[in-house]
Amino acid sequence: MPAERPPRSTVFRGGLVVTQDAARRVRRADVRVEGGRITDVGEAGTLRAEETVDAQRRLLVPGFINTHTHVANAPLRGIADDRDLAGFLETMFAVDARATDETIEAGAAQGIAEMLLSGTTSFLDLYYGEDAVARAVERLGIRGFLGWAVLDAQFTTQRGVPLDNARAFLGRWKGRPRVTPLVAPQGVYVCSEDTWLGARDAARAAGTFCHFHLSETRKEVHELEAKVGDRPVNWLERIGFLGDGMVGAHGVWLTRREVETLARRRVGIAHCPSSNLKLATGGIAPVVELREAGVPVGLGTDSSASNNSLSMLREMHVAGLLQKHHRWDATALPAQTLLDLATVEGARLIGRADDLGSIEPGKQADLVLFRLDHPTLAPARPEAVVSHLAYSASEEAVDSVYVAGEPVVRARELVREPWERLRAAAERAADHLWAPR
Ligand SMILES: [Zn+2]
Numbered sequence: 001m002p003a004e005r006p007p008r009s010t011v012f013r014g015g016l017v018v019t020q021d022a023a024r025r026v027r028r029a030d031v032r033v034e035g036g037r038i039t040d041v042g043e044a045g046t047l048r049a050e051e052t053v054d055a056q057r058r059l060l061v062p063g064f065i066n067t068h069t070h071v072a073n074a075p076l077r078g079i080a081d082d083r084d085l086a087g088f089l090e091t092m093f094a095v096d097a098r099a100t101d102e103t104i105e106a107g108a109a110q111g112i113a114e115m116l117l118s119g120t121t122s123f124l125d126l127y128y129g130e131d132a133v134a135r136a137v138e139r140l141g142i143r144g145f146l147g148w149a150v151l152d153a154q155f156t157t158q159r160g161v162p163l164d165n166a167r168a169f170l171g172r173w174k175g176r177p178r179v180t181p182l183v184a185p186q187g188v189y190v191c192s193e194d195t196w197l198g199a200r201d202a203a204r205a206a207g208t209f210c211h212f213h214l215s216e217t218r219k220e221v222h223e224l225e226a227k228v229g230d231r232p233v234n235w236l237e238r239i240g241f242l243g244d245g246m247v248g249a250h251g252v253w254l255t256r257r258e259v260e261t262l263a264r265r266r267v268g269i270a271h272c273p274s275s276n277l278k279l280a281t282g283g284i285a286p287v288v289e290l291r292e293a294g295v296p297v298g299l300g301t302d303s304s305a306s307n308n309s310l311s312m313l314r315e316m317h318v319a320g321l322l323q324k325h326h327r328w329d330a331t332a333l334p335a336q337t338l339l340d341l342a343t344v345e346g347a348r349l350i351g352r353a354d355d356l357g358s359i360e361p362g363k364q365a366d367l368v369l370f371r372l373d374h375p376t377l378a379p380a381r382p383e384a385v386v387s388h389l390a391y392s393a394s395e396e397a398v399d400s401v402y403v404a405g406e407p408v409v410r411a412r413e414l415v416r417e418p419w420e421r422l423r424a425a426a427e428r429a430a431d432h433l434w435a436p437r
Helices: 071-076 085-096 103-116 128-139 163-170 193-204 218-228 232-238 256-266 271-277 286-290 312-327 335-342 344-349 387-391 421-433
Strands: 010-018 026-033 037-043 051-054 058-062 064-069 121-126 143-150 179-185 211-214 247-250 268-271 297-299 367-371 398-403 406-410
Touching: 010 367, 010 387, 026 143, 026 297, 064 247, 064 297, 064 312, 064 344, 064 398, 071 103, 071 121, 071 128, 103 121, 103 398, 103 406, 103 421, 121 128, 121 179, 121 211, 121 398, 128 163, 128 179, 143 163, 143 193, 143 211, 163 179, 179 193, 193 335, 218 232, 232 256, 268 344, 271 312, 286 297, 286 312, 297 312, 297 335, 297 344, 312 335, 312 387, 335 344, 335 387, 335 421, 387 398
Parallel strands: 010 051, 010 058, 064 121, 121 143, 143 179, 179 211, 211 247, 247 268, 268 297
Antiparallel strands: 010 026, 026 037, 058 367, 367 398, 398 406
16 A cells, blocks of 8 residues: 655755645745645745755646546546537446446546646545545545445436435444545436435435536526426425535536526535536537626536546646637636636535645645646746646646646656556457457
């Protein structure tokens, strides 16, 4: 078992630091880390520690927070492209029925590798079989906020009662440094009132929160309206589900009144623009209105089968372009805001604003070191690097990644396990899932 925390203090010497502090300063600085946390950000060349990392040719950025995915689907990349959501889901459900603990863990490890290598240090997941995902999280050293999927008994492929499974999962993974267990109602199309309220109660009792799909498609909104006479947010409010700290994914088809309700209930939204565009969701999430109303918004890649990338760099790029184009407004979601969504705002969305999302004393040392000499980061001027991160930086520019001060990627190689081994296991999982014998 690898050590959870490096024993020594470290100074990252003289890098260009995108602090994401309150003033959004970008500065040449030393960053000192001890016990997994940042203890100091000071003038370059002034801080001391037992270990020194030369960061002069590096851009230091807070680790990205991917606020919605289904990481175990990584081996399903390309299996259901270019179909509408109904056709996509049909394939996904058929393949899901073939998943085993082994394919889930191997798939999660593949997805986590891709996330770490593109600078993501925390992710929110929605799936069943999350024990296997949690094992992959602990093996590779990323932070996983893992939501056990709950839905009505007649819709599930889970063995046993989903809500009981979720409660047991919460109990098993409580108090781990890298795993935070959540409860994840799948969506209004498969969850009854009892399931929603049971999920809320289970999360509350365990001191955690709910993560769920919300108003992704027009179909789901119209079908619920036909059934109960209300749109999803209005109905969830009516049954008393909505509450502090919850995270809905997508939030595409929302009315102004629903946006106000989310703000009042302090429910946030994980915006997943690539997945929405690829599945031709049609609508565009009202990200600007959500933010103006005070709703916390983060960015999510959704799964490898619907995006098909797990890179937050790409997600920032797409999110920015989509809102600008759609609103006829080039000032919508500027580069700084896009980086905020991927870092500090993502941290706020998952209730970890005090702990994650910026390079400041007291925060977890979740750091990404980009190569400042990479072509996609040139010119490497302090006033331009935030723009580069949002619009041009390649995943290949990520040199090393630290979680809680521990190196998990170094010189573009995973530290804890070799990619070649993870790849072989993921290919075996894909063989089983794509063409079962
Ligand atoms: Zn999803």
